[in-house]
Amino acid sequence: MTQIIEALFLGLIEGLTEFLPVSSTGHLLLVGHFLGFESTGKTFEVLIQLGAILAILTVYFNRLWTIAKALPHDPDARRFVIGVLIAFLPAALIGAVLHGFIKEVLFNPWIVCMTLIAGGFVLLLVDGLPLKEEHRDATRFPLSMYLKIGFIQCMAMVPGVSRSGATIVGAMLLGASKRAAAEFSFFLAMPTMGGAFAYDLLKNYDILSANDVAIIAAGFVSAFLSALVVVKVLLDYVSRHGYVPFALWRIVVGAAGLAGLIVFG
Template sequence: MPQMLEAVLLGFIEGLTEFLPVSSTGHLLLVGHFLGFESTGKAFEVLIQLGAILAILSVYFGRLLWIAKALPYDPKARRFVLGVLLAFLPAAVIGAALHGFIKGVLFNPWLVCVSLIVGGIVLLVVDRLPLEHRYHEATRFSLKTYFGIGLFQCLAMIPGVSRSGATIVGAMLLGADKRSAAEFSFFLAMPTMAGAFAYDLLKNYAILSADDLSLIVAGFLAAFVSALFVVRRLLDYVSHHGFTPFAWWRIVVGAAGLAGLAIFG
């Protein structure tokens, strides 16, 4: 398969899986491994997230603009922005401190498969727990809850765990209903993914070639299109169906990945 076509396929997968609790990085690493796709400094897998970021910004632009305009006079708007920053902080600190270890050690297809399976089982259990829903609006969580969700997000430093999966499970365990948990995962994705993009670009821009950049642009465009589709439909879906289908998908992909690694290496 031509490398440009591989980049488009991986970008499409990134956009489809970024906001689902199935681990976009895990899927990219597994598919890239079996395709033989190698990116310089493993930057491609992170930098194409810009497409998913822009997709969610375009969908939520109206709400983000309203929040920005309300900041000077609305204490609820200020508290929500503070909550997002509190949730973002733990991953920002740990991600910067462990950047080399995460890419050098944890970007391992065997670990990804195990994380997918374990995460799927956790998602199945949490989706069936009789949890108390104290929050029904993503902008109305307590500051303590926002920070707690941020701590859960740190689990996603392990590829295969899923950033959205960790934040959604964390929010549900801390009292959010399924819809508000998924929606806050969208809001938290913006600074988290933008920060990861900027940090990875800073670390790798000197070693990226023109060919690398063309692959990243192709992956970015594909990620934007597919992420736009997911963001517009996910909240209504999980409100009616929960997260069980995604949990089983994780388990099946993880098991298939282990089988593939055992047979083909």
Template sequence: MSQIIEALFLGLIEGLTEFLPVSSTGHLLLVGHFLGFESTGKTFEVLIQLGAILAILSVYFNKLWSIAKALPHDPMARHFVTGVLIAFLPAAVIGALLHGFIKEVLFDPWIVCTTLIVGGFVLLAIDRMPLEATKTDATRFPLSMYFKIGLIQCAAMVPGVSRSGATIVGAMLMGASKRAAAEFSFFLAMPTMAGAFTYDLLKNYKFLSANDAAIIGAGFISAFIAALLVVRLLLDYVSRHGFTPFAYWRILVGAAGLAGLIVYG
């Protein structure tokens, strides 16, 4: 039963942090490390992301459905879907090629703490830049911009970097408004996280037991509920307040994690 409670707690962390620029995987790995939580093949941290995916789908269902219906006759709908697929492609290729290396080498709490701190200072620097927002609609970015955002997203394969943080910052540096950058980060999350979920499940389903399935299910439910709350609130918050609170949070968590590793191992 204690594992189920831990899974619910970790799922809550996943849902609350997945779409914030603070690295959900980094938080999961750190908290799991200090709790002594170990998942088979380190699949839990990836598979519970399905809850966050479904949270986005539920919030944006009407908009996604209207885009899907418009595909046969609307060039802009096709442009946007093509852009999302182009942005997803780099992560799909690199993630498949480096899957083993990422889990065996990069899923390390020392790396997580370091990247959390470095990423925090990057966000502070971005918030202080006088960036000009020339693109305010996430569905109308140039195709080349979608591809560049996809390349930047690959940096988040290093735990602690933050997928949402990388894509939002990358888009803003290319002229997107904070709101448009955050919204596109949500859209890009769907194929990226669904792809990671599917690939990881195919690689590890033979090793998962009924107990693993129960633990993953508990984390999934918790992640869905928490992510639903965050997706609804984040766009307005980021548009008005920027990233400084998240930057300080990253630095605080990274520093606390390093202190914990030095003291407790």
């Protein structure tokens, strides 16, 4: 029962942080470390992301369905889908090659704390730059821009960097508005996180027990419900306030994590 409660709590953290530029995986690794939570094959942290993916699909269902229906006759719809796939490709290839190294070496709370702090300062810097907002529609970025964002997203394979943070910063530096950058991070999350879920499940399904499945299911439901809230409110919030609060949060959490590791190990 204790593990289920921990899974629900960690799922809540996953859903609240997945689409914020604060690193959901970093938060899960840190909180799990101090709780003493250890998942089989470190699969929990990856597989519960499916809950967050379904939250996006729920909120964006009508828009996605409109794009899907337009594919046979609308070149703009086809171009956007191609753009998302182009942005997804670098992470798919590099993630498959480095999967073992990422989990065995980089899933480390010390690395998480340092990247949280460093990423916070980067986010502060970028948010304060006088950037030109040349692209305000996430479905109409140039194809070359989609590819560049895709390569920048690969930095998030280091836990603590943040997938959404990397894509948002990359898009803003390439001329996207804050809102469009956040929205494209939602769209790119679907194939990226879906691919990570499928690949991790394929690699580890044979070592998962019925108890593991129950724990993952609890985290999945919790992540879905909390992510629904974030997806619905994030775009309006960043359009008005920017990313400074999230940058400061990263720095505070990273510093607190380092202090905890030094004191408690």
